[in-house]
Amino acid sequence: MNHQDIPPKPAAPPRTGSIPQVPAGHPGPDAAPAPAPETVTWSQAPKDSGPGKRANRGPLVWKTVFVVVILAVVGGLAWLAVWLNSSPGADPAKNAAPGVLQTTVTPPATPQPLPREGVAPAAYAVGDCFTDFDPQALASKVVPCDTGHSAQLVATYLYPDKAAYPGAEPLKAKALEVCQAAKLTPAANQFQLNYQRSFPSSTSWQSGDRRVDCYVTADRGNVINASVLP
Structure with a gap:
């Protein structure tokens, strides 16, 4: 039992108005005192x-x-x-700063004559059309889009310079998002086209390559003769 539940002992036993009588047969004053009770319980603690x-x-x-x-x-x-x-x-x-998605053609500040030979992938721009396109090539030939070509760059995503290498699978997923974001004109329906994705390897990333590209390509050679972008 918690000690807080035991009321404090009174200063003196309760008194009555008269001296209590000793009943018959009770030991007299000279008898040995009775043992004190083990505990005393009072109905109410003093106020x-x-x-x-x-x-x-x-x-x-x-x-x-x-x-x-x-x-x-x-x-x-x-x-x-x-x-x-x-x-x-x-x-x-x-x-990290967010990357930049581009799906529209931006005319260069200084237009260059076409066709252009030996254009490096880092210099590709959205809207460029290529003959005999090979995404693994170190250089390609850029031609006017109203002449025969086999591929056109339709969208890019550029990661920040300080971004860490995401890994091959995340880059593949990002390239798919980029292709899904590309906006093609009805002219694309005139040709049998495929989407082709290109993204950095771990080695090229270390060299500063931060761009994910999406192309539309034709399987039968330089059969496209119109731009498929607005």
Whole structure:
């Protein structure tokens, strides 16, 4: 039993208005005293008993302290989460700048005459048309799109320079998204075309290649004679 549940002992035993009579057969004053009872239970603690009042306040104080501690812990965790999210370098993926998707033709500031031989992949632009196109080639021939060609670059996605290499599978998925984002004109229905994707390898990424390309290509050679982009 909790010690707080035992009322304090009274200062003296209860008194009555008269001296109690000793019943017949009860041992007289000279007899040996009876042993004291083990415990004494009173029906009500004295009104102004100090310990009685403290027993009622104790649980409330502990509950208040418990609530304050819980609030302090929750506040500390919330502050820690905010600090981690705002800390530089906490999540490189979140801090990295987004890539750039291009699906429309942008005329060059200084137009160059066509056809052009030996154009490197890094110089390809959305809208360029190629004869005898090979996506693995180190250079291609760019021609006017109203002349016979076998491929046209219809969309690109450029990763930021500081981006980490995503891996082959994520790059394949990104290339598929790029092709799905390409906007083709009804002229594309005049030819039997396929989508062809191109993305950096781990080696070319280390060399600075950050571009994912989507082409439309013809299987039968240079049979396309119109641009399929607006």
